[in-house]
Amino acid sequence: MKPQKAVVIGAGFSGLAAAITLANSGYEVTLLEKHPTPGGRARVFKKDGFTFDMGPSWYWMPDVIAGFFRKYNAEGLLPELVRLNPSYQVIFGESNTQTVPAGYTALKETFEAIEPGSGAKLDIFLNEAQQKYEAAMGKFINKPCISVTEFLDTDILKSALKLDLLSSYSNHVRRYFKSEKILQMLEFPILFLGALPKDIPALYSMMNYADIKLGTWYPMGGFGKVIDAFVKLAEQKGVTFYFDADVKGFDVSSGEVTKVITDKGDFEADVVVSSADYHFTEQLLPENYRNYTEKYWDKRVMAPSCLLYYVGINKKLGKLLHHNLFFEENFATHAHTIYTEPSWPQKPLYYVCCPGKTDASVAPEGMENIFLLIPVAPGLEDTPEIRQHYFNETIARLEQYCGEAIKPHIVSYTDYAVSDFKADYNAFKGNAYGLANTLKQTAFFKPGIRNKKIANLFYTGQLTVPGPGVPPSVISGEIVAGHIIKTSKKHVYESIV
Structure with missing residues (x-):
């Protein structure tokens, strides 16, 4: 019997994982990518001698990617991982910086120095967080969420009680800690889940376990090396790649896609997996074939977009670590402009990644590669003037903190914002982080x-x-491929019977 043809759209992490899983199960897989290089939001670009990761810079939950490659005896394809110590630093003011050590004993001592008694409370807090993490990863995260019967299991229902879905993260963390400094440090991983801590389920304290206990890591060479590993594994499994292939639509006949239409030609398909933006994929279909209406999408609560700067500097910067969180301005004021009244912030919080502190390969010798990120509301209209305004403000604040001139030493500059997320990834409202992880947008929702x-x-x-x-x-990617494989085998069995 001839292998079934699977067409996967998009060479980001989810598309690559789906393609590899399908190919390993015997599908003839074609992967279509709009851009000339793989990676999706984790693409890499090189400019003026610098290598910039365009998207992810935090490497958390290393067991997930390692476990994926372990299934194929392919861990050797992955780049070397280095655990960062300190994990990161939080700048609360020009002379008020808190480093977050990787060692747990040292971190407890740090907490204790800020708020007496908080070290013991951190033990309890993280023990609960670990239970949530293990329950979520062991029983829930791999579910396709197609039918409620997936969860009608005694062990799963018992595990659900540990997830703390009905209380808010904000209330949960304040049961243990009073210090605003500690609260900001613990709420940091929640910021990019797409809502205020008061609107995020306490379930997500499991991210504190991932941060503190599992650690912050860096793949040597940058995230592009992780993408390279996925591509190599895909090629080993027989996946065929087509780059610069922009999907324009689908031929649908008798309730099935028969061809995927691109500007590089048409591709026949027995099954199609789109890892492109969900809303965009639906727009390629006639309305009567879409899962969701425009009204549905307009009601979704989106996680933030970003204003990004990729900057090369012809000298080293002394006070920065690999990861730097600038929280010297009021979080509530900035958050209001993201989540309540979408608008450009007056005094934004921001993040600076300086990977050269760990990896000399990302910048010419004696120089620095920095990545600046300001979270902003999705759907904003950005202009060159707006981008330049925030860059000038952010660099001025960074100069003040570092105690040295930076702007005169810039030798490479690229900005990226809401309109670029729309143009490059067809991102709904220019979002960078998907849907907000509120209870009403979790699992089946x-x-x-x-x-x-x-x-x-x-x-x-x-x-x-x-x-x-x-x-x-x-x-x-594994979930959807696994579901396809499982249902395909069922159909084959039924046809034989």
Whole structure:
């Protein structure tokens, strides 16, 4: 019997994971990528001698990617990982910086120095967080969330009680800690889940366990080396790549996609997996074939977009670590402009990544590669003037903190914002981090992985289960491919019987 033809759209983490899983199960897989290089939001670009990771810079939950490659005896393809110590630093003011040590004993001492008694409370807090992490990763995160019967299991229902879904993260963390400094440090991983801590389920304290206990890591050479490993594994499994292939639509006949139409030609398909933006993929279909209406999408609560700067500097910067969080301005004021009244912030918080502190390969000798990120509301209109304004403000604040001139030493500059997310990734409202992880947008309440009206069209990526982030995206690709493989085998068995 001839192998079934699977077409996967998008060479980001979810698309690559889906392609590898399908190919390993015997599918003839074609992967279509709009850009000339793989990676999706984790693409890399080189400019003026610098190597810039365009997207992810935090490497958390290393067990997820390692476990994926372990299934194929391919861990040797992965780049060397280095655990950062300190994990990062939080700048609360010009002379008020808190480093976050990787060692747990040292971290407890740090907490204790800020708030007496908080070290013992951290033990309790993280023990609960670990239970949530293990329950979520062991019982829930790999579910396709197609039917409630997936969860009708005694062990799963017992595990659900540990997830703390009905209380807010904000209330939960304040049961243990009073110090605003500690609260900001613990709420940091929540910031990019797409809502205020008061609107995020306490379930997500599991991210504190991932941060503190599992650690912050860096793949030597940058995130592009992780993408390279996925591509090599895909090629070993027989996946065929087509780059610069922009998908324009689908031929649908008798309730199935028969061809994927691109500007490079048409590709026949027995099954299609789109890891492109979910909303964009639906727009390529006639309305009667879409899962969701425009009204549905307009009601979704989106996680933030970003204003990004990729900057090369012809000298080293002394006070920066690999990861630097600038929280010297009021969080509530900035958050209001993201989540309540979408607008450009007056005094934004921001993040600076300086990977040269760990990896000399990302910049010419004696120089620095920095990545600046300001979270902003999705859907904003950005202009060159707006980008320049925030760059000038951010660099001035960074100069003040570092105590040295930076702007005169810039030798490479690239900015990236909401309109670029729309243009490059067809991102709904220019979002960078998918849907907000509110209770009403978790599990079954996320957009589904299968098209309800086209039998062989499926969706993967950050807008469906389990959600945004590198590890969830990898898991998302595995989920949809696993579902296709499972149902395909069932259909083959039924046809034989």
